[in-house]
Amino acid sequence: MDINIEATDVEKTTIAILGAGAWGLALTNLAKRNGHKVVLWSRSAALSLEEALADVEMVVSAIPMIGVTATAAKIKAIGLPSDTILVTATKGLDPATTRTPSQIWQANFPNNPIVVLSGPNLSKEIEQGLPTATVVASSDISAAQAVQTVFSSDRFRVYTNTDPLGTELGGTLKNAIAIAVGVCDGLQLGTNAKSALITRALIEVIRIGTHLGGKTETFFGLSGLGDMLATCSSMLSRNYRVGYGLAQGKSLVEVLAELQSTAEGVNTTNVLIEIANREQIYVPISWQVYRLLNKEITPQEAVEALLERDFKAED
Ligand SMILES: NC(=O)C1=CN([C@@H]2O[C@H](COP(=O)(O)OP(=O)(O)OC[C@H]3O[C@@H](n4cnc5c(N)ncnc54)[C@H](OP(=O)(O)O)[C@@H]3O)[C@@H](O)[C@H]2O)C=CC1
Numbered sequence: 001m002d003i004n005i006e007a008t009d010v011e012k013t014t015i016a017i018l019g020a021g022a023w024g025l026a027l028t029n030l031a032k033r034n035g036h037k038v039v040l041w042s043r044s045a046a047l048s049l050e051e052a053l054a055d056v057e058m059v060v061s062a063i064p065m066i067g068v069t070a071t072a073a074k075i076k077a078i079g080l081p082s083d084t085i086l087v088t089a090t091k092g093l094d095p096a097t098t099r100t101p102s103q104i105w106q107a108n109f110p111n112n113p114i115v116v117l118s119g120p121n122l123s124k125e126i127e128q129g130l131p132t133a134t135v136v137a138s139s140d141i142s143a144a145q146a147v148q149t150v151f152s153s154d155r156f157r158v159y160t161n162t163d164p165l166g167t168e169l170g171g172t173l174k175n176a177i178a179i180a181v182g183v184c185d186g187l188q189l190g191t192n193a194k195s196a197l198i199t200r201a202l203i204e205v206i207r208i209g210t211h212l213g214g215k216t217e218t219f220f221g222l223s224g225l226g227d228m229l230a231t232c233s234s235m236l237s238r239n240y241r242v243g244y245g246l247a248q249g250k251s252l253v254e255v256l257a258e259l260q261s262t263a264e265g266v267n268t269t270n271v272l273i274e275i276a277n278r279e280q281i282y283v284p285i286s287w288q289v290y291r292l293l294n295k296e297i298t299p300q301e302a303v304e305a306l307l308e309r310d311f312k313a314e315d
Pocket residue numbers: 019020021022023024042043044045062063064065066067068071089090091092121122123124260261262264
């Protein structure tokens with residue numbers, strides 16, 4: 001029997017959400033609609049980080065990758081009770097250490113429960129009240145369930161998962177792929193090409209993701225294939241728009257200036273190639289994105305390079 005839990009029946013949580021960008025605002029609205037008490041903090045906020053964190057049961061980081069290490073260090077200096085749940089919603093890789101955001105949070109707060117939140121979550125659609133689903137993943141299942149309770153609604157279906165790294169890497173690695181698919185669409189290569197690219201890209205993401213410790217099945221779920229399909233098929237995706245703009249002959253600087261918003265895939269691709277070179281992981285699609293972003297080839301040459309590779313089996 002399905003039990004319909006009304007938002008009013010659920011115990012209320014006090015939450016600090018860090019990062020007042022598109023994602024931090026959308027997550028704030030989701031939690032507030034469920035009646036939870038939310039303090040939204042950003043660097044330009046009137047309240048200090050210390051004030052924002054006072055007496056909260058949950059901290060949600062929606063900070064772009066560029067700010068995660070410094071913010072985690074500031075919070076460590078302030079101090080957090082060990083039962084405060086830390087939720088990371090950032091999709092990126094740290095250029096200094098090649099770590100994921102959850103690994104950074106875990107290193108700073110080894111005794112706190114860490115939960116990754118990731119899925120096909122284009123914030124503009126969520127803000128319009130359109131339905132979607134997401135995944136909250138943690139080795140601490142009760143912490144994941146607490147986050148599930150905070151954000152779940154009839155428009156935002158939240159699933160739990162016990163593979164935080166796989167969940168996080170799916171959402172992160174697909175940003176390099178969204179740039180590639182943006183190029184494919186910008187060059188008007190057609191639906192067959194796009195479908196082939198996304199399918200081969202999923203194999204690539206699974207190859208990297210499992211090498212780094214994620215579980216194969218996670219990459220076929222919402223945070224893997226689900227998020228890849230969302231970002232590879234929408235002009236709402238900033239990463240897709242980076243690829244699309246480059247295919248139109250714009251420079252990376254021009255495209256990023258037009259976006260005025262975070263496109264994590266640019267940094268992620270650079271860090272990913274560093275990891276792939278170091279660990280000898282075969283990443284043909286991300287490699288062409290890397291060369292394109294670093295002005296080594298044109299969009300047309302990237303496509304030719306992918307098509308001209310040696311014959312191989314599909315696996
Ligand atoms: N938008 C989306 O649809 C989704 C985004 N994400 C992920 O969430 C993260 C944030 O994205 P999004 O909100 O869209 O980005 P935005 O570009 O909309 O906002 C970024 C926010 O982060 C703050 N910020 C920028 N640099 C730093 C820094 N060095 N330290 C602390 N805060 C900083 C800025 O606020 P201020 O300058 O005022 O401090 C700004 O409010 C990214 O990793 C993204 O991949 C995940 C799922 C969906």
